[in-house]
Amino acid sequence: MRYILRRLGFYLAALAVAITINFFLPRLLPGDPAAVILGTSAAKLTPENLRAVREALGLSDAPLIQQYGLYLAHLFRGDFGISYTYFPTPxxxxxxxxxxxxxxxxxxxxxxxxxxxxxxxxxxxxxxxxxxxxxxxxxxxxxxxxxxxxxxxxxxxxxxxxxxxxxxxxxxxxxxxxxxxxxxxxxxxxxxxxxxxxxxxxxxxxxxxxxxxxxxxxxxxxxxxxxxxxxxxxxxxxxxxxxxxxxxxxxxxxxxxxxxxxxxxxxxxxxxxxxxxxxxxxxxxxxxxxxxxxxxxxxxxxxxxxxxxxxxxxxxxxxxxxxxx
Amino acid sequence: MNTKPPVPEAPGSAGGPAAPLLEVRNLYVEYLTPRGPAQAVHNVSFSIGRGQVFGLAGESGCGKSTIAHSILRVLRPPAVITGGQIRVDGADVLKMQDAELEDFRWRKVAMVFQSAMNSLNPVITVGEQIDDVLIRHNRLSPAQARERSAELLKIVGIESARLKSFPHQMSGGMRQRVVIAIALALNPALLIMDEPTTALDVVVQKDILRQIQQLKAALGFSILFITHDVSLMVEFSDNMAVMYAGEVVEMAPAREIFSNPIHPYTRGLLSSFPSLQGRRRKLTGIPGSPPDLVNPPSGCKFHPRCTRCTRLETEAAPQLTEVTAGHWVAYHDGLRLTEAAA
CATH class of the missing domain: 1.10.3720.10 (MetI-like)
Structure with a gap:
């Protein structure tokens, strides 16, 4: 039983690391996801368009640590946002x-x-x-x-x-x-x-x-x-x-x-x-x-x-x- | 392959008041290697009377264990029995069909394996490993079997609470006792002990052997005792045979071999072990290493390592001959000794 609990602890730690990487990895990629998305559909986009999309995606210019907190809060509520391809299904x-x-x-x-x-x-x-x-x-x-x-x-x-x-x-x-x-x-x-x-x-x-x-x-x-x-x-x-x-x-x-x-x-x-x-x-x-x-x-x-x-x-x-x- | 004529009657095989319990006659076992067949056991004959302890001595690879496995017919390929006869209580073991063989195993002949450390299944409890043999052979219900298993453990001095233990939770000596308890579960007529104490320290070793002697006195089984420790064997056995390169080179009552060894190999073997009692003497050992069994040396297989061999040994293989009553030896000089005495 102690063995099982120890293993459980290990997996929880691994999960925490995975959650963190899952947050930082996309944000470390060069480029702006909003621009990428709009870039495929519209040739020209105004700053307003861009801001609207970024808001919809939950992207902000807030400090990373604040974004991370928000991400964790959403995660625990089981909220991963809205899918684009199956819009507006969560x-x-x-x-x-x-x-x-x-x-x-x-x-x-x-x-x-x-x-x-x-x-x-x-x-x-x-x-x-x-x-x-x-x-x-x-x-x-x-x-x-x-x-x-x-x-x-x-x-x-x-x-x-x-x-x-x-x-x-x-x-x-x-x-x-x-x-x-x-x-x-x-x-x-x-x-x-x-x-x-x-x-x-x-x-x-x-x-x-x-x-x-x-x-x-x-x-x-x-x-x-x-x-x-x-x-x-x-x-x-x-x-x-x-x-x-x-x-x-x-x-x-x-x-x-x-x-x-x-x-x-x-x-x-x-x-x-x-x-x-x-x-x-x-x-x-x-x-x-x-x-x-x-x-x-x-x-x-x-x-x-x-x-x-x-x-x-x-x-x-x-x-x-x-x-x- | 059968260039040698069959060995004359082994001691005890004829003329005795009762037929022997185990009779091995002209046994040949070969290992089919890519280089050709290796003669692991070559024309071996011996017999064990009821209630007797028979010792098989010899260095690693001389065929002792192969003989033990042959008796229960648990040899694995590439080993094959190519000739001979094995009789237990009159029944011809080598002619048994599968079902008959399964019933024969463990009921008549049980075995304590070379490394008792590894002869228990690590993933089921020791209790289950005693139970299954009782359920299989005695048709006991699981509850009855468990009761009997507890008794058996008590006989070897282990408390019955240990039935629920797994092998890794026990010490080496304890595991060995468990294996002995399993071996005695069906009250077999013959117990084969293949180097039963090699992996244990000397104190535990003595302890276990004493216990086996007591059990033997109480239950009356015969023992085939296999070891390379000749001084231990002399203490423990009634008769013994010394094997070299798949052949018996000398066979006699244990005391006789100890006091009057004839074959140079037996003498070498005896001087390789310190005796527990008796005078301090120099250990000499035997120079060289065991021969290649695919291409064995001509004549006496021991001649390349022998210090006393004559030209006769390199040419003709000496036959196992009775030099004095009950003392058999395969040695040309031994023959001359008796001729001189006659």
Missing amino acids: VTKVIANGFVWTLLLGSVSLVLSFALGNLIGIYGSWRRGGLVDTVFPPLLIFIGSFPAFFLALGLLYAFGVKLDWLPISHAYNNRLPQGFNLPFLLSVLEHMVLPATTSVLLGIGGWALGMRNVMVSVLADDYVTMAEAKGLKQIRIMFVYAARNALLPGVTGFGIALGAILSGQVLIETVFSYPGLGFLLINSVNGRDYPLMQGLFMMITIGILAANFLVDILYTWLDPRVRTG
Whole structure:
């Protein structure tokens, strides 16, 4: 418990630093955001125009420390301002909407690729040199080394366009009423198949190979040999003695991948026009939507920190040796 | 590969009132290395009677542990048993099918592994590691198993509250006791101890060995005791064999080997360890290092390191021969000794 509290303290400190950087970084950039925004739409602008925009954006000539205080106050109220590209929707609302879709797509594909990859790794190492072990890891690594957009476009073309089995864009059928009704949920599932498959194919090889290699070394450990000598059932040796120990490094990787869910699907979401955070990020960059960008970066930071904290908790449960540390 | 004729009957394997508990006959184990097969165990035969302690001595890599793993059939590739027979209580271990083998393991033969420090699973409690063997073999319910586990811990002198401890929360000696408790869980007929005390300090070592002797007296199991510490073995064993490069070079009652070693390697081994009792003497050790098992030396495998070898040793491999009653040695000179005596 003390360990968990100590980790929590560490993550809060990291969050404070991230919040501060998130404030100063845009302000350290050369140029005036207001001028940039107006520069794209109007050739000439008067000082009045400029001032109006700056006011709308919450930009002022006040001392930085005063601006920082205002920024923190807004932050704690959950106020990131108004998005330009989705004007006049508040940034928080835009992000909340994208967050749901990214989290759904990301967690489903991460859990699938983690579970399947690890199972392939466990089984492959158990029957080392067997069919599963010789075919799957190299094949999956080969597939996984394609660029994300290439794989995504390939699947989209084959299954969405040529065979016309699955929808090629968006996250649900617009014509159905949204909510917890079967037709809508089915349409969500249907829209998720292609982007999730892309994501799973990209990740699974790494999990399988990583698990296999750790398993091979764990299987040579004395406690596994002893478990075998004890005459225990294969399934218990495989999972409780070998895989349970071999899983530990993978959990760290899982945490990193979990944190990267929020930012890691930019290419896939773009190809399938999936309305998640990655899709929003591209739009915000294209539209010079600074408040949205700032909100997204904040969101991604919090996501990564929260995921790491979750892994710390999971680790104490999986590895009793950490508990006393 | 079988250039040598089979070794004559090992002591105790025939003519005794009862069949021995463990009988290893003409065992061959090879490690398939990229350079070719390494002969880790080469035509080894010995047997252990009920309630007896048999010692296997020899330096690291001589095949002691490989034999121990063969008996439970837990050898890992690239090691393969290429010939011979292992019988435990009459049952042919090398012919067992998977299910039969699983039932045989631990019930008949249990083992304390070389590094007891590493033979416990770090992520589950020691209690679960005793329970699982009871649940698997004795079909106990988890609650019954827990009760019996507590008893077993008490037998090795650990309070039952420790069932909930993880291995890393225990000292080395304690972990070793836990492993012994697990080994005795099913009341096995044979306990293999593969260097059970090498990682422990001398005081704990003595303590544990004394405890094992007491348990053996109470429960009546046989022991296959493996170590490179010959003076310890002499104290502890009834019979013993000395191995070199995968072969048994000398086999006799432990006291006989101690007082009358014949093979130059046995003599070297005996003079490599200080004896705990007895006169102070000079430790000499054995010059050189163990041979390459992929391309072993011709004739007697020990000849490149031997100070007393004749041309005969470099050409023909000496056979294991009974020089005096119960004393077997693979040494040409030993043969001549008996011929002179006859």
